Amino acid sequence: MIKTPHNLKEYKKDLKRALGNSFLSATLDSFASAYPASRANAFAGIDFDALASEIARAKDESISKIEELLEEFTARAQEAGAVVHLARTAFEANSIIAAIAEENGVKRIVKGKSMTAEETFLNDFLERAGYEVTETDLGEWIIQLRGEGPSHMVMPAIHLSRREVAELFNKVTGESLDPDDITGMVKLARRELRRKFVEADMGISGANFAIAESGTIGLVTNEGNGRLVTTLPRVHVALVGVDKLVPDLKSALRILTALPRNATGQLISTYVTWITGPTECKSSPDSRKRMHIVFLDNGRLALAKDPVLSSALRCIRCGACANVCPIYKLVGGHNYGHVYIGAIGLILTYFYHGRRNARTIVKNCLNCQACKSVCPAAIDLPHLIKEVHRTVLKVEGKRPPKNVLLKNVLQNRRLFHFLLRRASFAQKPFSEGEYLRHLPFLFSEEHNFRRLPAIARVPLRDMWERINPRVKNPRFRVAFFGGCLVDFVYPEQGRALLKICADHDVQVDYPMDQTCCGLPAQMTGEKETARDIAVQNITAMDPAEYDYILTMCASCGSHLKENYVKLLSAEPALAVKASQLKDKVIDFSSFMIKVLKISPGDFFAGAGCKAAYHSPCHLCRGQRVTKEPRELLSAAGLEYVATKDEDVCCGFGGSFSIDFPEISAELLKRKLDRVEAAGVEMLVTDCPGCVLQLRGGMEKRGGRIKVKHIAEIVAERMRNDDDKKNQG
Amino acid sequence: MGQPENVAKFIERARSVQTTVTVVSGLAAAFDYAVDLTLKQGGKNIAAPAIRGENLVLLESICQKNNLMLLTRNLREQIGMIGTGLTMADWGIAQTGTLVVNCESEDLRIATMLSETHIAMLPKYRIEADTAALEVELAAMMKTAPCYLAFISGASRTADIERVMTIGVHGPQELHVLILEEDGL
CATH class of the missing domain: 3.40.50.10700 (AF0625-like)
Structure with a gap:
């Protein structure tokens, strides 16, 4: 049974345990090191960004007409002889499948790998109803025998060592196995599971695609168990999320170009199987398989109508967002998701498994954008994580003290800057050169892994007029967006910029009404505060007055460029300004190389x-x-x-x-x-x-x-x- | 991409996923290859459910000469005992070294999945550059129900234990592709 902590205290205990697991750390580190190169090789000759945008566009279109696609698929599949069901909830899906089993006198069931079946906890349901259910994907079989959930969407048992698997197999079969003989362990699984395939009455698969124009399901696998599950037993049930519907084969093939390459660095997985209608099956009395396709809604149809969050439905389940996540790499999937793992897991948990399971894990995002950069459906995962975080806070109706503080202080620039100046004064007895001697009282010992800088005695804004030379005939007129850290902690970085600009005839202004960029508010789910701050900054620095808006803070720059447009998208007059700002924001290095040459x-x-x-x-x-x-x-x-x-x-x-x-x-x-x-x-x-x-x-x-x-x-x-x- | 480039690319890509690829003159040579390989591996039989007519007669006689049993139907009864599955692929896809096999017939599916070694014969002229080049044909096949269409690229594999790639978890332990210069005898 999967248990995901509902509060930070419990969660931190789990994280600490994971950080102390040296096998997990070594195995995930070696995977994270190998993955980028194999992925890059697999995409050689393919324009990944163009492919991702094309998948995003096509998926958005499918999502917008998901009910029509479902109707078309149902008509084609029923013509072909399959029975199609729509389950509104996980419980309904499990009940439908149990009823199919009962109708057909089923006793034993074999299963192919399906995240959707994990989502509905189908195995537990069927086992409680008295059926023998055997997972046949090797990794899924291993975790089923251990009574665990997957720790990765594509490699469900990546958290386990060969020794743990050998001990498990020994316990289950009584055979003693050499942990270093992985081939031997795989052979044992082949033998044990082959028997299960032959004996099974019903096979359950997922589907990577449901093609509406032909009523076809598509399965992408490496082991071949998917083909056996859909071939040997006399009944086949495919459990499919409605988000897997695509209009035609072309759309499915487009996704297939990205899926194995992004998931495992393969050009294609070993087996891709396309099934339309019940095929020949000689263990059935009339030599024809019974085929049922159970579509799962479980909130997807409602999600499809949300203008922002619906993009989560573009996910093709490649697992890459976990592969590149620096946090996943440290703590593993059991601490980075509920059923669904990785960045997409932090998002989907809220929709499919509820607020309580999502409320703590959703905070665990650095916003480093690694996931976003590899998503084959161009999902802005960090942004959606913050949206979910915000929704959780809103629904729960109570803000953590940090959020209240951020909201009250950041929204009022004068108060914020006043407090920073006071802090500079108040820290005097506690500072030692450029660092604080002790951590402020808000921090605990575990924060003592780095020395914190002291706040500058004089912030950049207070010395600006004194240090900023007037340039006679400037080549460029530039607004400098300092950001809190350059302004109040590292003004010397701003002075360095001024020295360079003066030597290159660049006039730099420091619009004094600028304030924090607002990213800290956005990071804690305070979208409204982030919006108000964006308006303040746009008002302070009219992009029309400058050739460039330069910032030396990567985070401020990225937030000004990407998020202001999103935050102000519903307010046309401000949205225009945000777009103009986006065009003019430039980072220090690009300004030096591209502009000053x-x-x-x-x-x-x-x-x-x-x-x-x-x-x-x-x-x-x-x-x-x-x-x-x-x-x-x-x-x-x-x-x-x-x-x-x-x-x-x-x-x-x-x-x-x-x-x-x-x-x-x-x-x-x-x-x-x-x-x-x-x-x-x-x-x-x-x-x-x-x-x-x-x-x-x-x-x-x-x-x-x-x-x-x-x-x-x-x-x-x-x-x-x-x-x-x-x-x- | 022209035909020779497609063939060369197919061979390169198929080999990169541990498929053994050999170019042979025609069906007779392919049958000899299948028999030799089966004998070398200690197999007792060859399952060839989709070979018909005079081709079947020839294969039967070669098998008989070499004391191999030829299985042509009811393969479900032979599960666990099939040495070699010998089948004909419908197409090859050069870009990924993939075989396309339309296998609505249960026997054909069992021969391709539950044999220890799968040998697929692929006429040279059936090798196309990529899936886009076959989209119309594939979509038409999928619309003709019932349809069970398989893309096969290499032998069955897993990396589920410590990410160590291991061949032959459920399906065949080896995949051999014989590219036929001519698809007659």
């Missing part, structure tokens, strides 16, 4: 130090900027050393690191271990949030590697006009 000649000669680069989530995925920072590092004369997992989240995630310090600390540790192993002297990144995390972590472990924002190192190494004159 900085080249090696702009820097002092001589070899710089060896530097590793951390690619911030909201820059490399949020804004798709990957080449420019590395180009800029090389231009500045640094010896860039590539390190493994440069684009995996550092674990900061804004307030995530406060809610889930244990996960944040582990991600940080792995990141810093890799950087230290690379033998570099400096770690450079493009986001003050990442600087906070990485520098604080490096300081805490007493490491010698300097952590810098890329603007700082660029400003240090850049020659100004006088330098150029002197040096020729």
Whole structure:
């Protein structure tokens, strides 16, 4: 029986246990390392983004006419001799299937892998009704014998070691097995399950596709059990979510291009089976199979009508959102979903398995966008996770104190900035240079994995007029969006920018009414607050007045570009401004390389130090900027050393690191271990949030590697006009 | 993509998923291959439910000469005892090294799934570039009920224990494709 914690305290206990499981950590880490390369190979020669948008478009169209497709499918399948049912709920689906079993005098049932059957807890239901049910996918059989749910949608037993499987098989069959003889274990399963196939009266499968134009179901499998389940027993029941309906074969083949490639890095899975109507079956009295197709609604038809959340129904169940999730990699699927696993699991749990099962796990998202970048149906998974989080808060009607605080403080810029200035003053006795000596009282010992920076004595905005030179004939007029961290914690990063801009005839303005970008509110599900803040910033910085709106914070930049448009989409006048803003927002590295066209000649000669680069989530995925920072590092004369997992989240995630310090600390540790192993002297990144995390972590472990924002190192190494004159 | 490129691509892709691919002149050579392989593997029989007419006569005589039993129907009774399944594929898909087999007949399904070794014969001219090139034909077949259409790419496999790829979990342990230069004898 699956138990998903309903409160944070219980959940944290589970997370702690998972983080201490060294097998899980090693196996998921090795999988996460192997997956990107095999996926990239499989997609060689295919434009993934174009394919994903095409799948998204086609799925959206199917979802919008799901009831028509169901009608068409039903007519075609019934003509072919199948019986089609529609179950409104999981209970109804299970009851229909049990009734089919009873009608046909069934005793033994074999099952192919089906997430939809996991969703309805079909096995439990049928076993309670007295049927013998055997899962025949090897991974599903293993977890069935252990009484567990799957820990991955495609690899359900990935959390288990060969030793655990050998012990399990020994317990079940009495045979002693060598844990290192995986082939031997597979052979045992083949033998045991072959018997079950032959004896079974009924086979239950899922379906990856239900093709309306021909009433055909399509199954994608590797082991071949799907073909046996649909061939040997005299009754076949396919349990299919209505979201699997597609109009035609073309649509199914399009999805098939993406599914195995994205799931397991295969060009195609070993078997793809297309079945229309009851086929020949010699164990049936009339040599014809009894075929039933049970469509499951269970909330899908209602979900299909939601303008935003309906995109969750595009999911093709490839499991890739788990494969690339840095949190899944640490804690495994049993702690990252309920029945459905991974980013999509955090979303679907709410709809299919209820608020109580979703309310805690839905908080466990870094918003690192790794899932979104690999989704073959272009689902904006982090955004939907926040939408579900918001819905949970709304339904429960009570806001956590952090949310109340964020709402009240962030909405009022004067109050927010007043509090930050007071904090700068109040921290004096507790600070030690640029760091706090002790953690503030809100934090506990588990937050002590990094040193926290002190708030700057003078924020950037208060020194702006003094330090910002007027440029006579500016080439560009730029608004600088500082973001809270550059403004109040790292003003030196802003000063670095000004030095560079002054030397390149760029006039930079700092619109004083700008405030926090609003991402922290969005991250905690406070969409209305995030919307109000967006309006404040758009009012403060009219995009029409500037050539660019520059930000040195990857998270602010990504939020301004992507989320403002969504937050203001229902308000036409503001939506236009949000779109204009989107066009003008630019990150520091792109501004240097693409706009100012900085080249090696702009820097002092001589070899710089060896530097590793951390690619911030909201820059490399949020804004798709990957080449420019590395180009800029090389231009500045640094010896860039590539390190493994440069684009995996550092674990900061804004307030995530406060809610889930244990996960944040582990991600940080792995990141810093890799950087230290690379033998570099400096770690450079493009986001003050990442600087906070990485520098604080490096300081805490007493490491010698300097952590810098890329603007700082660029400003240090850049020659100004006088330098150029002197040096020729 | 022209025909020779399709064939070359099919061979490359099929081999990359552990399919053994051999080009043979025609059916007679394919039958010899099937008999030799069965004998080498210690198999006792060949299940060939879809071979008819003079082809069947020839296969029967080769099997007889080599003391192999030829199974042509009621294969359900032979489950667990079938050495080689010998079948004819309808098409090959070069892009993924895939066989397309229309197997509404239960015997044909059993021969392709429950034999220890599956040998599929594929006429060279039936190899197409990708599924898009076959979309019209496939959709038409699916609309002609009952239909059980299989795409087969390699031998049955699993990676469910520690992600170690292991061949032969449920279906055949080996897949051999014989590309026929000519589809006659």
